[in-house]
Ligand SMILES: Nc1ncnc2c1ncn2[C@@H]1O[C@H](COP(=O)(O)OP(=O)(O)OP(=O)(O)O)[C@@H](O)[C@H]1O
């Protein structure tokens with residue numbers, strides 16, 4: 001052992017001597033090459049090998065870097081003596097990390113590895129298209145050469161899985177937005193994120209319990225369906241179209257889905273996307289286990305502005321690729337690019353389903369069309385419970401009968417009803433009384449004006465929108481019925 005140390009000391013001594021000699025005699029370029037050569041020789045005889053995991057790989061962010069950071073934060077707190085603590089703006093969680101240029105040992109499958117967090121100040125920047133961060137950050141993983149294959153095959157996969165799990169369990173969901181209008185941040189992200197803290201859940205969502213159960217079941221089936229999607233050769237994604245008047249809970253439903261499945265939300269602002277290729281890039285930068293939302297799809301961009309080509313088919317206007325087209329959007333959700341990740345849910349919302357292009361509604365495009373409508377009695381009971389803590393048995397049977405009758409007579413959205421209940425939440429009886437009063441007044445008003453029109457159910461409207469003259473073409477002319485529905489609005 002003693003011999004080994006003296007051998008090592010003399011080797012280091014020789015190396016140091018060579019370095020000094022090189023500095024004195026050789027020009028810098030030659031010096032650099034010689035040092036590289038000596039370094040190579042040193043590594044050749046060393047029993048260790050090293051992997052660098054840099055934060056930014058070329059222009060792209062290295063997902064592995066983020067995963068390692070999160071993974072190490074899960075046990076660094078117990079082992080480390082100097083740690084870095086971070087708390088994202090508005091986040092409820094504090095993240096513990098390895099300090100700059102600090103090391104930590106980990107063991108996996110009986111193998112010990114050493115992680116070092118390397119942070120180097122970036123030299124003053126020459127001209128770049130996008131500014132790079134001030135620091136170069138990365139992890140260096142050191143392991144015995146003989147353990148290389150185990151580490152490469154299993155350990156890194158394990159870290160990816162573990163970090164996803166940690167993020168889902170410990171952190172707030174993230175809400176991403178593309179409001180920067182296509183520009184990238186210094187780390188190459190087109191999306192900006194904030195912690196997502198919407199309290200809406202399926203428990204608080206007022207809708208018919210049977211419908212709610214159906215949706216929850218569908219979502220769980222999707223989330224647990226990896227092998228099913230794989231077996232059937234389908235991309236692991238699902239589309240929901242939420243439609244209905246304002247204030248009926250479409251956005252609340254999206255938040256409830258995110259909270260139910262612990263998914264992040266990408267809120268895609270289509271008006272900020274300049275063309276189809278930008279849309280594709282945004283899609284590529286979304287992560288799995290996420291919900292990609294396009295709200296108010298009918299007013300986001302003019303997706304119905306299609307012209308007839310000389311073969312008589314409808315096609316997107318040719319604007320030299322300077323805008324988003326319907327086929328671009330359909331490619332986004334359906335095409336090959338939509339599969340460049342997995343376990344993703346697309347949600348589109350609209351107040352006017354009849355305005356949507358039939359190509360968007362055709363079966364297979366959006367897997368589930370969910371009508372969010374005016375408040376029904378079962379939904380009202382959920383609101384009474386949410387805001388006043390009332391069970392049905394707490395209500396006088398005459399009052400509950402009157403409420404049940406009145407709520408079906410008026411078209412009040414859950415948002416309208418919530419407002420009355422919030423305002424009077426300190427006095428439950430007053431709240432119910434005022435609600436009943438408002439409903440009755442509205443119903444009478446409707447009757448008096450004789451304007452209680454025969455309600456066209458949302459499903460009927462949807463059916464009309466779906467009816468199209470020709471089969472088999474993505475781009476069909478709007479049907480007569482659709483035009484009529486439009487005029488009736
Ligand atoms: N179904 C519902 N269950 C519980 N609360 C609801 C429901 N619908 C509406 N609300 C209440 O009304 C507010 C507005 O609802 P929300 O934003 O979800 O409606 P929306 O359908 O997305 O409306 P818009 O079409 O204008 O975007 C919510 O903050 C929530 O408090």
Ligand SMILES: [Mg+2]
Nearest residue numbers: 250251252295
């Ligand atoms: Mg909304």
